[in-house]
Amino acid sequence: MPVLSGMPPTLAPARSRRSSSHRAHVVRGAVTACLCVVLLGSLGPPASAGSLRVPRQFFGLHDKSMQAYAGVPFGALRLWDSGVTWRDIETSPGVYDWQRLDTLVTAAQAHGVEVTLVLGQTPTFYSGDRTKPPADLAVYRDYVAAAMARYRDFNGTRGVAAYQVWNEGNVPQYWSGTQHQLAQLTQVVAQTRRLVDPGAVVLAPSFAVRLASQRSWMATYQSQQLGGHHVWRYYDANALSLYPAETIGGRLGGPEDSMRLLKTVEEMLARAGVPTATPIWGTEINYGLTGLGTAATPITEKRQVANLMRTYLLGAARGLARMFWYRYDWASLAGGGTIGNTLMSWPGSPTRVTEAGLALGTTEQWLHGTLVGRHSQQPCRHDRRATYTCVVRHAGGVRTILWNPRHAVRVPIPAGARYRQTGNGKPTRFSRAARTMRVSYLPVMVESPR
Numbered sequence: 001m002p003v004l005s006g007m008p009p010t011l012a013p014a015r016s017r018r019s020s021s022h023r024a025h026v027v028r029g030a031v032t033a034c035l036c037v038v039l040l041g042s043l044g045p046p047a048s049a050g051s052l053r054v055p056r057q058f059f060g061l062h063d064k065s066m067q068a069y070a071g072v073p074f075g076a077l078r079l080w081d082s083g084v085t086w087r088d089i090e091t092s093p094g095v096y097d098w099q100r101l102d103t104l105v106t107a108a109q110a111h112g113v114e115v116t117l118v119l120g121q122t123p124t125f126y127s128g129d130r131t132k133p134p135a136d137l138a139v140y141r142d143y144v145a146a147a148m149a150r151y152r153d154f155n156g157t158r159g160v161a162a163y164q165v166w167n168e169g170n171v172p173q174y175w176s177g178t179q180h181q182l183a184q185l186t187q188v189v190a191q192t193r194r195l196v197d198p199g200a201v202v203l204a205p206s207f208a209v210r211l212a213s214q215r216s217w218m219a220t221y222q223s224q225q226l227g228g229h230h231v232w233r234y235y236d237a238n239a240l241s242l243y244p245a246e247t248i249g250g251r252l253g254g255p256e257d258s259m260r261l262l263k264t265v266e267e268m269l270a271r272a273g274v275p276t277a278t279p280i281w282g283t284e285i286n287y288g289l290t291g292l293g294t295a296a297t298p299i300t301e302k303r304q305v306a307n308l309m310r311t312y313l314l315g316a317a318r319g320l321a322r323m324f325w326y327r328y329d330w331a332s333l334a335g336g337g338t339i340g341n342t343l344m345s346w347p348g349s350p351t352r353v354t355e356a357g358l359a360l361g362t363t364e365q366w367l368h369g370t371l372v373g374r375h376s377q378q379p380c381r382h383d384r385r386a387t388y389t390c391v392v393r394h395a396g397g398v399r400t401i402l403w404n405p406r407h408a409v410r411v412p413i414p415a416g417a418r419y420r421q422t423g424n425g426k427p428t429r430f431s432r433a434a435r436t437m438r439v440s441y442l443p444v445m446v447e448s449p450r
Contacts, residue, residue, distance in 0.1 A: 295337025
């Protein structure tokens with residue numbers, strides 16, 4: 001969606017030219033297809049898991065300012081709209097300027113944050129249109145190989161954990177090639193990973209799923225075969241932009257609507273033959289987007305806190321392996337406002353964290369432990385009144401997290417519970433006489449003994 005100077009002395013020069021011998025090696029080796037999908041344990045469990053533990057890397061976001069590290073806890077960073085696209089890095093044929101990407105990766109390493117790099121878009125000297133693939137796929141292969149070789153061991157440890165083939169392949173603003181051409185790029189990344197950095201994750205192109213036409217385009221991509229092998233054999237995880245419609249039935253779209261989109265896409269992936277165990281990453285999400293690049297309708301800070309918390313809670317419960325918030329560091333549009341309505345920092349001032357940004361830390365704390373489902377069902381089920389209940393078991397007891405996105409309801413206080421907590425992290429004690437509590441759109445956590 002809408003895009004530190006200095007270098008450690010141990011790093012290689014930021015600008016490099018690929019050698020003819022290196023290119024020949026990659027081209028010769030790439031004729032062998034990568035037939036094995038490397039489903040790393042860190043990618044997360046399938047969405048059908050009855051209970052699960054949520055890793056730190058699940059909590060992802062987009063941030064090109066490098067200011068989020070000081071204000072919010074997160075474990076994964078997706079580099080898109082960060083000045084490190086293919087066309088930013090390859091400045092002339094065969095010449096790469098890694099300086100900005102080096103800086104972003106070094107900062108992430110210093111904070112123990114996993115990096116995902118999006119590999120598009122095409123430099124002008126390979127195509128007059130950045131949204132189209134180059135005529136010669138060897139130049140894309142060479143760029144991918146150069147990136148993987150540089151960041152498989154960077155500053156003495158892994159620099160980039162995952163490489164994403166392209167951004168939003170079904171949105172013409174980012175990709176105007178065909179599904180087959182996009183599948184060819186996916187195959188190139190998988191083949192190159194096999195040769196250069198077998199430990200890296202290959203992430204499928206991301207797809208917007210708000211519109212039926214977008215979902216149909218994605219399904220065609222997923223149904224393809226290349227060299228007699230299904231396209232899903234060339235990636236480790238799928239990726240979705242889970243923005244819901246701006247308004248649905250006269251109300252603003254929210255996190256539960258995003259999860260309904262996710263369910264629809266999961267069914268489509270299954271029909272296309274994609275194994276159900278294939279992880280899914282939520283690579284972009286926010287709310288209020290008009291689809292026109294215009295400002296979203298503003299909502300209260302309390303509503304923003306609720307949007308953020310429910311997004312990560314539901315994403316974890318649905319078994320998403322990563323959830324990347326778009327974005328931490330918004331800038332105001334020319335006419336005021338931002339494209340999304342839920343903000344982690346103040347527009348144009350990324351050092352000022354909002355209440356929603358602070359609530360990310362609270363959500364991560366709430367999910368520390370085991371998120372439990374009943375009878376092998378997914379956690380965070382809702383009842384007939386649309387009240388959601390998440391149960392997290394941990395060494396000190398049980399956390400029960402509740403909300404109702406549509407109504408204010410009263411629910412029984414769990415046995416033994418002494419206090420409740422909302423997004424601000426401050427506990428409020430129950431009175432001795434209290435037997436029920438009010439629950440509405442803002443999640444509340446109740447701590448009980450085991």
